[in-house]
Amino acid sequence: MKKAQTIFEQGSHRWIAISRDPERAGHVIDTNEYLIVHDGDAILTDPGGTEIFPAVFAAISATFDTSRISRVFASHQDPDVISSLALWLHFNPQIKCHLSWLWQTFIPHFGGAEDTFCPIPDEGRMLHVGGAELAAVPAHYLHSSGNFHLYDPEARLLFSGDVGAALLPATSGLFVTDFDSHIRHAEGFHRRWMGSNEAKLAWCEHVSALQIELLCPQHGAIYRGKDVARFIQWFAELEVGKLRSAA
Numbered sequence: 001m002k003k004a005q006t007i008f009e010q011g012s013h014r015w016i017a018i019s020r021d022p023e024r025a026g027h028v029i030d031t032n033e034y035l036i037v038h039d040g041d042a043i044l045t046d047p048g049g050t051e052i053f054p055a056v057f058a059a060i061s062a063t064f065d066t067s068r069i070s071r072v073f074a075s076h077q078d079p080d081v082i083s084s085l086a087l088w089l090h091f092n093p094q095i096k097c098h099l100s101w102l103w104q105t106f107i108p109h110f111g112g113a114e115d116t117f118c119p120i121p122d123e124g125r126m127l128h129v130g131g132a133e134l135a136a137v138p139a140h141y142l143h144s145s146g147n148f149h150l151y152d153p154e155a156r157l158l159f160s161g162d163v164g165a166a167l168l169p170a171t172s173g174l175f176v177t178d179f180d181s182h183i184r185h186a187e188g189f190h191r192r193w194m195g196s197n198e199a200k201l202a203w204c205e206h207v208s209a210l211q212i213e214l215l216c217p218q219h220g221a222i223y224r225g226k227d228v229a230r231f232i233q234w235f236a237e238l239e240v241g242k243l244r245s246a247a
C-alpha cells in the first residue's frame, strides 16, 4: 500500500504526499500524489492512474475524509496523471477537474460530464482551497504542450509535475538527501521527456523568482532547501529534446 505523509502543516493548511507502494507491480511507473488541505476543503494533484486508484484511495482514507475532496488538478493529460478520473467520479460525481484548456476535450475520454471540467487558460490562474490560494503556473512543453504546475505561496511549495522527476529504486526515501547521486536518476528522464530548451529556460527564470522550500515532482523524491536552487540550475544547463544519433 502507498503511504500518506504530511510534508507541510501550518494551522489548517496541509500538504500530504502519497507515495512509494512496495506492492506496486514493476511494470507500472511509480508516482507521487499530493493532497492539499485548507479549512477542511481539499484538492488532489495529480490523482494518478486507474491501476493505482485503490492504493491512493486507501492511503488518503487513513488520514483524511475522502468525501471532502472536491476537486482534482491534472498537470497534463498522461495516464499516470489522470486516468483514474472515472473512478474518483464514481466515488463522488460532484468532483471538478482543473486542467489546461488544451486537454478539455481529450481528458473526458477518461470520464466526466461537461461540467466536470474547469479549463485553465495558457497564462494560468489562481485556484482556491478553502481560504487559501494556489497558483497554476504555466509549464507548457515541459513535457506536455498544455502543462501546469501548482505554486503555494503559504507553504512555499511548488508541485512540479514531471519536472524534477527521477526514476528511483522502490526503497528510496521521500526526500533528496544526496543531490549528486540523486540527479543521475533524473538526467535521462529530463533529456528525453522535456521537449524544448526555450520552454525550459523560461520556466527556470520564472520559478527562480518564487520562494520555494519544497519542490515536489510527480515521480521520485522531493527537493528541499538549497537542493531546489541546485535543481533549477542543473535543469537550466541540461540540453533537452535533442534527437541522438544511433551511431
Ligand SMILES: [Fe+2]
Pocket (backbone or CB within 6 Å): 076, 078, 143, 162
Ligand atoms: Fe507525463
Ligand SMILES: [Fe+2]
Pocket (backbone or CB within 6 Å): 078, 080, 081, 161, 162, 218, 219
Ligand atoms: Fe508523469
